[in-house]
Amino acid sequence: MGATILIVEDEPDMRDVVGVILRSAGHSVISAGNGSAGIEMATEYLPDVVLLDIMLPDIDGWEVLSTLKGQERTQGIPVIIAAALSHSVHKMMGMKAGGHQDMITKPFTIEELLSKIDKVLKGTESDGKEVND
Secondary structure, three states, rough: OOOOOEEEEOOHHHHHHHHHHHHHHOOOEEEEEHHHHHHHHHHHHHOOEEEEOOOOOOOOOHHHHHHHHHHOOOOOEEEEEEEEEOOHHHHHHHHHHHHHEEEEOOOOOOHHHHHHHHHHHHHHOOOOOOOOO
8 A cells, every 4th residue: 555645835736736646656645735734734644755845835844844853743754855956955954954854856757756755665664764865
């Protein structure tokens, strides 16, 4: 059976397309359109992975990440940061906000997304550590 993946993305079209891709790959999908809702859903549902956009309308993805990693209930959930630019500053901010997180650069292909999710799931299932390329 597939994983439960929380998509935190403010663009409805992007959220819908990624949701369809993940469902067709056998995963369950829950989604949130802003950071506050993302934190609430992660806390309530404890997804296997969070796909987190950085540019959110209410609180940015860095604050969401920091909050999730700062709560005992959600700190172990792996997070894949979806950013428009892959930059060392983003990686540094991700480490400051809660340790090594995986990143994917927008726009991404279906294959890239599914590969990243598979890597994260295998890494967390095998040894409890987060995966980072």
